[in-house]
Amino acid sequence: MVLLHIGIDDTDSARGGCTTYLAAMLVERLAGIVKFIDYPLLVRLNPNIPWKTRGNAAVCLRTEVSPCLIHKVKEETISTVEEHAEIGQPRTDPGIVFLEGEVPREATDYARNCVRDVVSKRNSMRLIRKMHAEAVGYGSGRGIIGALASVGNLLMEDHTYELLAYREPGNRGRPRRVDQASVFRMDESTRGRTFSNVDNERKRVLITPRGPDPILLGIRGETPADVKDAFRQVIVEEDVERWVVFRTNQGTDMHLPPDQEIASLRPYRPTTLLGIVTERPRETRGGHVFFRLGDRGEEVCCAAYEPSGRLRNVVRKLEVGDYIRVAGGVRPSRGRIPMTVNLERVEILNLAPKVAQGNPTCPNCNKRMESMGHMSGYRCKRCGLREAKAEPYVSTLSREIDLGVFLPPPRAQRHLTKPFSRYGLEKTYAMSAIEPFWGLGADVR
Numbered sequence: 164m165v166l167l168h169i170g171i172d173d174t175d176s177a178r179g180g181c182t183t184y185l186a187a188m189l190v191e192r193l194a195g196i197v198k199f200i201d202y203p204l205l206v207r208l209n210p211n212i213p214w215k216t217r218g219n220a221a222v223c224l225r226t227e228v229s230p231c232l233i234h235k236v237k238e239e240t241i242s243t244v245e246e247h248a249e250i251g252q253p254r255t256d257p258g259i260v261f262l263e264g265e266v267p268r269e270a271t272d273y274a275r276n277c278v279r280d281v282v283s284k285r286n287s288m289r290l291i292r293k294m295h296a297e298a299v300g301y302g303s304g305r306g307i308i309g310a311l312a313s314v315g316n317l318l319m320e321d322h323t324y325e326l327l328a329y330r331e332p333g334n335r336g337r338p339r340r341v342d343q344a345s346v347f348r349m350d351e352s353t354r355g356r357t358f359s360n361v362d363n364e365r366k367r368v369l370i371t372p373r374g375p376d377p378i379l380l381g382i383r384g385e386t387p388a389d390v391k392d393a394f395r396q397v398i399v400e401e402d403v404e405r406w407v408v409f410r411t412n413q414g415t416d417m418h419l420p421p422d423q424e425i426a427s428l429r430p431y432r433p434t435t436l437l438g439i440v441t442e443r444p445r446e447t448r449g450g451h452v453f454f455r456l457g458d459r460g461e462e463v464c465c466a467a468y469e470p471s472g473r474l475r476n477v478v479r480k481l482e483v484g485d486y487i488r489v490a491g492g493v494r495p496s497r498g499r500i501p502m503t504v505n506l507e508r509v510e511i512l513n514l515a516p517k518v519a520q521g522n523p524t525c526p527n528c529n530k531r532m533e534s535m536g537h538m539s540g541y542r543c544k545r546c547g548l549r550e551a552k553a554e555p556y557v558s559t560l561s562r563e564i565d566l567g568v569f570l571p572p573p574r575a576q577r578h579l580t581k582p583f584s585r586y587g588l589e590k591t592y593a594m595s596a597i598e599p600f601w602g603l604g605a606d607v608r
């Protein structure tokens with residue numbers, strides 16, 4: 164038997180389609196001829212890539228195949244992509260990568276870069292040649308970048324699972340019929356085992372996407388058993404065509420690098436910065452909040468945009484001198500707007516004292532005195548008392564924020580953002596027998 168890794172990316176367009184659905188169909192087609200050695204992987208790549216369609220996802224199927232069937236498996240993969248990818252649509256440039264044998268270190272390094280950096284197709288092709296892998300591209304073939312990234316991403320560190328259920332073709336484009344109350348109940352009963360099911364602030368269900376794609380719902384959780392159990396608890400009022408459990412890097416913060424310096428920031432990368440607030444937050448008409456952060460003599464603009472909801476409540480209360488760690492995507496400068504960190508997470512490490520200063524009060528009439536000029540003392544307008552040595556009063560005001568980590572509400576979190584409910588649940592992956600991970604219809608074993 165030979166190890167064969169199959170990576171696929173960039174098969175969908177804004178009009179529809181979905182790379183995970185294509186993978187789900189390929190799983191069914193390959194089921195009789197390969198042995199799956201891992202769950203299908205759903206790998207989220209750099210979320211700041213400007214040419215992504217939606218969530219910058221790529222998929223990988225890891226298989227063991229008899230040498231005489233390798234050709235058939237590749238043919239089956241190519242024909243599934245050709246039948247179902249939105250080839251010819253703008254910004255749809257599918258890519259497939261086949262790698263035989265163990266995944267080399269260079270591929271895992273490359274994969275990490277694809278989550279945190281911008282990678283060129285030329286470098287991807289160089290690595291493909293070096294590894295004697297094979298690539299198939301359509302359009303510009305840009306999908307090869309993500310396809311190779313999914314092959315290289317072994318997800319041996321923190322990882323999660325997502326059960327995706329797909330709609331019957333006739334229902335696509337229509338409102339999704341999923342009982343909302345049952346989703347809130349499922350969220351309660353699987354707390355700590357699943358995440359990002361609902362946004363309690365807005366009482367909104369998050370497991371059902373919007374738009375014309377074939378996904379009916381997606382439930383994220385810690386183990387395959389958790390997401391399957393959660394799915395059984397949701398009341399679905401339309402036919403389910405198929406379901407698949409993917410292993411993913413969603414909800415792991417994998418995109419966030421260790422602390423960086425402002426001087427090293429580059430556009431379209433995620434970043435983590437440790438610095439001091441150098442300019443008080445100001446709010447613009449659309450409800451976006453901006454402030455400046457500094458480190459080692461450099462400064463950068465940070466933004467909490469309106470969709471980041473309650474994260475703005477914290478950002479609004481920052482003061483000059485606060486010591487914080489921020490994480491987010493770097494947007495390039497545009498016209499008069501400087502390079503900006505689009506905030507996904509704020510950690511307050513130390514709060515600067517907030518002081519109020521004012522003129523002293525008159526000891527005779529208890530009224531505020533007025534200044535007689537710089538270093539010239541104060542005078543009481545009412546009784547005429549002059550105090551050459553009086554000092555302005557200074558009082559320390561209480562800060563209305565606490566130290567700690569702050570995130571946007573679940574509805575505004577990125578796929579890769581680790582939600583609070585996962586803090587402390589991080590785990591590594593140990594290859595072991597895999598449980599049934601796909602099926603046709605709604606019955607989940």
Ligand code: ATP
Nearest residue numbers: 173208216217218219220277281282305306308309
């Ligand atoms: P969906 O979530 O619906 O699958 P998408 O948001 O994943 O869509 P794609 O249509 O796959 O978006 O487009 C992303 C494109 O960017 C792909 O061609 C992929 O190869 C490429 N890409 C992904 N990560 C990087 C990266 N780090 N550097 C350069 N290109 C990348």
